[in-house]
Amino acid sequence: MASLFVQIKGELGSFNIDFEHNFQSDGITVLFGPNGSGKSTLISAIAGFIQNIEIFISLNGTVLQGQKNIPSYKRSIGTMFQDPNLFQHLTVNQNLDFAIKRIKSENIKNYNITKIEIIKSLDLQNILDRYPVNLSGGEKLRVALARTILSQPSYLLLDEPMSALDIKHKAKLINFLRKYNREYKIPILYVTHSIEEISQISDEIVLILNGRFIENGPTSKILAGDHFQNLVGKFEASSVLEGFVSNIKKLYNLTTININGQYLIVPGKPGILDDFVRVRIRSRDVIITPIKINSYIAENILVGTILTIDIEKLSAFSELIVALENKENKENLQILRVRITTYNLKKMKLSINKKVYIYIRSVSIDRQAYQYD
């Protein structure tokens, strides 16, 4: 498994950073934190652009910075900044060649990805002869991504690459990144503060706040955790359910997702049959009851058990964490956050370990990160 160890400590201007973490994953790790928490600083440091403070970085046992300092152009790390930074005096094709000509010889054995393949999968065939000034935002981004990948890095850093993209293109690019990550086994460290992107792309999340490491773990665990919920605010608090597409109702434009043996019907087409998908469900959109009520209320009735109850003293609300009943894969615990009024909580006499019915209306489901045809 790839291992990227980062230790960084010191003052950068007025910003104080003290971060230490070993990123151990072959998948896609999302680095999440609010603006100004130090995400970009961390990316810059790993890429080799911060020198004057105490830094130790090693990739798979090789020290990049610390006892010695390998300059950025010799590190086998591909970095894409927020802005695509295409070279304006070169055509798209020449931009790609710039990277290919400079592949470090020791990296060639890493994997063999051809220019033709990448041009095809990022749909660049028709813009190869254009100059960056004549490209749309989405096209620039795709060219920058292709260029970074063609430099054949053994680790990929992406700093909020999709902040300027619309939803449709985002979903396509997310799919591409997942596929690239799986096929070529290149770990990706992905910086974002978009919740939709996280739930679609990440295998693991690392939380950073005020220049400090907070916690890391699998996506669904972190998203349901208190740190994350505090970061994004209770009102937008949500949970992510994972499952496989088990049925598509073309006539009604609905898709059924199998979540450990329970079924969730969602609008649109987040994937094709057997695709792995994630759905973000806002805490305030969930209705729970201790007894089964009329099933016309919502398309989805799931069953679960209350794990925790958090009564907010200063507001009218309570937060509940409900574990969904697991009918298939016992290992995979799926958690749902529910926000109801404390008044309703008392009225229903809910308590920990109590079985509840969960009603989710399909219209309330966040469609933003779905992939469209």
Add this chain to the structure above:
Amino acid sequence: MEVFSLLNPDIVALILTLKLALTTCVCLAFIGTPIAYFLAFSSGKLNPIIESIITLPLVLPPTVIGFYLIVFFSPDTMLGNFFILVTGEQLIFSFYGLVFASIIYSLPFWVQPLQSSFEKVGVKTIQTANTLGAGHFDTFFNIILPLCRRGLLTSFILSFAHTMGEFGIVLMVGGGIHGKTKVLAISIYDHVEQLSFGKAHYLAGGMLLLSFIILLTLYISNKNISMRVK
């Protein structure tokens, strides 16, 4: 110099002027470009001091610069002494003295447009080139310079034109020796002193036209010309 004596003195002055401007620009390419690069990308505490020194020729009277250069070029100084050792000639009243003076008073005209041009390329573009495996020289010659070709043209044209037009410093440092240090600007001055207004008209008119054409070329090719006095 033998050939010069056969030519019209004004033609000699013209050739000398062009030679001076061109030599100065070539020297500035090697001296001014690294300074512009340094000022654009380093955020050192020395930057304001360096920038102030380089910009001084823009605000000082030419006679002040001329005076200090004469002092500086005298055979008693290290530079003056060294020049005599190497060439057997005094630096003052020589063509190379003129080149040296021109480099100093044209330096801001080379550095400033190029510096702002470098700044426009931006650190992120350079870092991106680095992450793609390009080292410092590779990045400079294949990314930065091509992106700054307009800034480079601006620097060249401004420095060239400014060197051609300078009068005060050139007169003080060069002394206006025919065939050696007498440039067009001094020729015009001499013609006016001798009341030969006809000849002065030709030269002055020629300079006016040439300068206009140079600036026109510049503004057509580059709309974002920028000169700053900080």
